Amino acid sequence: MENCLVVMQPTFLPWxxxxxxxxxxxxxxxxxxxxxxxxxxxxxxxxxxxxxxTWVSVPIRHISESQxxxxxEMLLDTKWRENFRRMFVxxxxxxxxxxxxxxxxxxxxxxxxxxxxALNESINSYIATKLSITSKLYRSIDLPIDGKRTESLVKxxxxxxxxxxxxxxxxxxxxxLDDFVGRAPCKLRFQDFTPQLYPQSGQSEFVSHxxxxxxxxxxxxxxxxxxxxDECNSRLQAAV
Numbered sequence: 422m423e424n425c426l427v428v429m430q431p432t433f434l435p436w437x438x439x440x441x442x443x444x445x446x447x448x449x450x451x452x453x454x455x456x457x458x459x460x461x462x463x464x465x466x467x468x469x470x471x472x473x474x475t476w477v478s479v480p481i482r483h484i485s486e487s488q489x490x491x492x493x494e495m496l497l498d499t500k501w502r503e504n505f506r507r508m509f510v511x512x513x514x515x516x517x518x519x520x521x522x523x524x525x526x527x528x529x530x531x532x533x534x535x536x537x538x539a540l541n542e543s544i545n546s547y548i549a550t551k552l553s554i555t556s557k558l559y560r561s562i563d564l565p566i567d568g569k570r571t572e573s574l575v576k577x578x579x580x581x582x583x584x585x586x587x588x589x590x591x592x593x594x595x596x597x598l599d600d601f602v603g604r605a606p607c608k609l610r611f612q613d614f615t616p617q618l619y620p621q622s623g624q625s626e627f628v629s630h631x632x633x634x635x636x637x638x639x640x641x642x643x644x645x646x647x648x649x650x651d652e653c654n655s656r657l658q659a660a661v
Contacts, residue, residue: 445587480501513622517641574596
């Protein structure tokens with residue numbers, strides 16, 4: 422049996438492909454001790470507002486250019502929480518499974534999160550559980566692993582005795598440059614998840630790659646669980 426490892430940054434309300442990776446892995450590591458990137462998926466994602474794609478960003482405290490994700494505090498901004506809830510209700514209340522998605526929104530706005538890593542990891546873990554994803558979840562900050570980029574990935578593979586490392590296709594170039602295949606003790610495989618069209622309430626034209634909240638509001642928990650699994654184990658490409 423394959424011992425499949427995935428290592429991903431803890432991102433804010435990620436798209437369905439993130440949970441597709443989770444669903445395919447036995448072990449999933451939130452890589453939370455790496456550098457925070459400004460205006461990245463770590464702190465923002467996209468929803469539909471008035472039929473148009475809109476960014477929703479988490480307010481955070483910048484303390485240095487080199488701060489890591491797990492060191493990054495959320496600003497306790499009640500106005501942001503109120504605005505986020507109002508925006509979501511205004512634009513998604515009429516969706517068929519609004520209540521399923523709103524449970525997630527409630528957790529975001531009602532919990533006094535200390536940091537963005539805690540927020541992202543807790544919310545993504547909760548969503549994974551609701552989607553019946555059984556991958557074992559870890560935080561890199563809790564593991565005895567150091568090193569940058571591919572060096573740390575190789576060490577994660579060794580630590581967990583992985584037989585397979587599953588990566589998003591977007592990482593293929595740097596993994597090749599760093600000779601991951603030559604250094605890692607396991608196979609490298611790439612995800613090729615293409616999100617299928619689903620009915621988006623009030624939309625005449627489908628908008629893809631939105632936050633998982635959009636999928637939930639339109640499909641509900643049960644169908645979203647199937648949606649993120651549709652291409653599991655069927656659209657993987659072996660590394661060349």
